[in-house]
Amino acid sequence: MLALAVVLVALQQPAPPASALPPQVGDTSPFRRLALPAPNLIREGSGRPGPRYWQQRADYTIRAALDTATHTIAGTATIRYANNSPDTLGYLWLQLDQNIYRADSRGAAVNPTDARFSGRGFEGGYTIAYVRAVRGGRSGGQAGKTPLATTLNGTMMRVNLDRPLGPGQVASLELGYSFEVPEHGSDRMGRERYPGGWLYEVAQWYPRVAVYDDVRGWNTEQYLGQGEFYLEYGDFDVAITVPRSFVVAATGTLANPLEVLTATQRARLVQAAKSDTTVPIIAKTEVGQPFTRPAGASPTLTWRFTARNVRDVAWAAAATFIWDASGYGGALIQSFYPPEANADWARSTEYARHSIKHYSEKWFRYPYANAINVAGPVGGMEYPMIVFCSSRSGQRGLFGVTTHELGHQWFPMIVGSNERLYAWMDEGFNSFTNIYSGLAFYHDTIPTGRGAGAQWAKFAATGLDEPPILAADRVAPRLLGQVEYNKPATGLYLLRHHILDDTTRFDAAFREYIRRWAYKHPTPAVLPHRRRGSGGGLGAHANGHERHHGLRIPLEPRRAPDARGPAPHLRQRHDREQAPPGRDLVFGQQCDLRPQGDGRIGEGGDRSGPELSGRATGEQRVDQTVTALHVGTSPEQRRYLLG
Numbered sequence: 001m002l003a004l005a006v007v008l009v010a011l012q013q014p015a016p017p018a019s020a021l022p023p024q025v026g027d028t029s030p031f032r033r034l035a036l037p038a039p040n041l042i043r044e045g046s047g048r049p050g051p052r053y054w055q056q057r058a059d060y061t062i063r064a065a066l067d068t069a070t071h072t073i074a075g076t077a078t079i080r081y082a083n084n085s086p087d088t089l090g091y092l093w094l095q096l097d098q099n100i101y102r103a104d105s106r107g108a109a110v111n112p113t114d115a116r117f118s119g120r121g122f123e124g125g126y127t128i129a130y131v132r133a134v135r136g137g138r139s140g141g142q143a144g145k146t147p148l149a150t151t152l153n154g155t156m157m158r159v160n161l162d163r164p165l166g167p168g169q170v171a172s173l174e175l176g177y178s179f180e181v182p183e184h185g186s187d188r189m190g191r192e193r194y195p196g197g198w199l200y201e202v203a204q205w206y207p208r209v210a211v212y213d214d215v216r217g218w219n220t221e222q223y224l225g226q227g228e229f230y231l232e233y234g235d236f237d238v239a240i241t242v243p244r245s246f247v248v249a250a251t252g253t254l255a256n257p258l259e260v261l262t263a264t265q266r267a268r269l270v271q272a273a274k275s276d277t278t279v280p281i282i283a284k285t286e287v288g289q290p291f292t293r294p295a296g297a298s299p300t301l302t303w304r305f306t307a308r309n310v311r312d313v314a315w316a317a318a319a320t321f322i323w324d325a326s327g328y329g330g331a332l333i334q335s336f337y338p339p340e341a342n343a344d345w346a347r348s349t350e351y352a353r354h355s356i357k358h359y360s361e362k363w364f365r366y367p368y369a370n371a372i373n374v375a376g377p378v379g380g381m382e383y384p385m386i387v388f389c390s391s392r393s394g395q396r397g398l399f400g401v402t403t404h405e406l407g408h409q410w411f412p413m414i415v416g417s418n419e420r421l422y423a424w425m426d427e428g429f430n431s432f433t434n435i436y437s438g439l440a441f442y443h444d445t446i447p448t449g450r451g452a453g454a455q456w457a458k459f460a461a462t463g464l465d466e467p468p469i470l471a472a473d474r475v476a477p478r479l480l481g482q483v484e485y486n487k488p489a490t491g492l493y494l495l496r497h498h499i500l501d502d503t504t505r506f507d508a509a510f511r512e513y514i515r516r517w518a519y520k521h522p523t524p525a526v527l528p529h530r531r532r533g534s535g536g537g538l539g540a541h542a543n544g545h546e547r548h549h550g551l552r553i554p555l556e557p558r559r560a561p562d563a564r565g566p567a568p569h570l571r572q573r574h575d576r577e578q579a580p581p582g583r584d585l586v587f588g589q590q591c592d593l594r595p596q597g598d599g600r601i602g603e604g605g606d607r608s609g610p611e612l613s614g615r616a617t618g619e620q621r622v623d624q625t626v627t628a629l630h631v632g633t634s635p636e637q638r639r640y641l642l643g
């Protein structure tokens, strides 16, 4: 009783004034847990797609023709859109990427005319002839076609459906469209006149369905040039009509080789598919010769390609392609390049084969029938099964850009992240895997470009760094390569080798991420803190522990948890104070930082040789900025940043 009275009295005491409480302090540690969205049955707390995971599907049938007199592509696209969401949709959003080349586009407003992601003053854009809903007539009846109202908003077009599309239902749309192919299509597509004629690299070339997902509904971010793509998976049936003299390389399997190839070429392709080494399909001495095209009188040929479960289709065409190929694991590895390309393109298929084999064996088996490298005006750009790399690239630069663009087959072609919002999830992860492809090819042991902590630190010391979580279009263009490529790649490298200090666990987790999210749409929230399969992950603490739901799990690192400075093998390298020329970055040397987004260099690998010097004229280089700003960094800061 007495005790109860004491308690009651205590409860009646006025609360102490708030000012007497110590101020609340949030966790400001750089290793604090990230705020993540609450898990649900669609995206689980474990990082897995949940039992109710869904995503939309879009299958395309495209019939298009290239008019080489006007550089115009005109065609029809039929899109079968499967609504797997639990929602009823009244409209669909389509991506009309070519509208970035309208004079009044937001991309034109954002990009200086001479910028990498501009159209260099080209004015074009889509002409949409019609958009119709198509319904197949039952039991052989007439198919119904209903014109649909559309609303255009820059590079996005809303198509109002004539009847609601319920969960589980499929809508078929039919569009007629055309556009003129720009010469410089934001360094992602375009055309260039070589001595033998025009070479076309064609992408963003049909109205593409925007992604409707459980996280954001319709993803309607404009195409501004720098931010890449977010696309649904589906099957493609594509027919491309070109002049008879042209050879076409495209995403997918060639469906009509008898019509567009000679018997010799078909025999060579069969041989190449079984060959570890490069086999010519059209040799340099054969380029442009009439016998390289099948007999016939029609002025054009139609090439048909089919592709299953891809998020996009791109293609290239020219009358003067050298074409060679080899095989790996059932995939045909191919290169198409004009005779004027850098002579090192003769090694392109070797580089491509190494890359596909390396990534397949290390991370996730390459699932597609073809892997194609095309030389042309685009510096470096990736599409499913086909990549565009600069015809001017050579030496390690050509290897670097080839292995980078083909690495994109895993991120974002297989793991279908949202590139426009989260460039680090494709560029960063890909750049990380490129490190090991390069080390394996050149028999190196320490990364010299991306992944080299010292090089990253030198950039970080400038204070120019920006957060990779910024939407791709918001990163300063000249910093894109550092922020979205190099920083995540270096972070993963440090995590794999120095924080976890256990490549086996890291690799198991990384492979599991790819496996779980193959052909799906992961978000950043599926990654950090949630890789319990590894017993460690991006949430790993520098003090040798990581936290999962409040638990501290010792990681038993081989290095002392409080170890400072580079690992012994790195220190040894630094102590030598000299490296083989161009092969390593030693503190104090000129830092050769060549990120992508500086308006000049195509993405991927370190560009070397004449391409770099030739194209750099008059444009700002980040390494110059870095060198200039680096003078102001104190020795103490340098020691800290360089470990």
Ligand SMILES: [Zn+2]
Pocket (backbone or CB within 6 Å): 404, 405, 408, 426, 427, 430, 603, 604
């Ligand atoms: Zn890339």
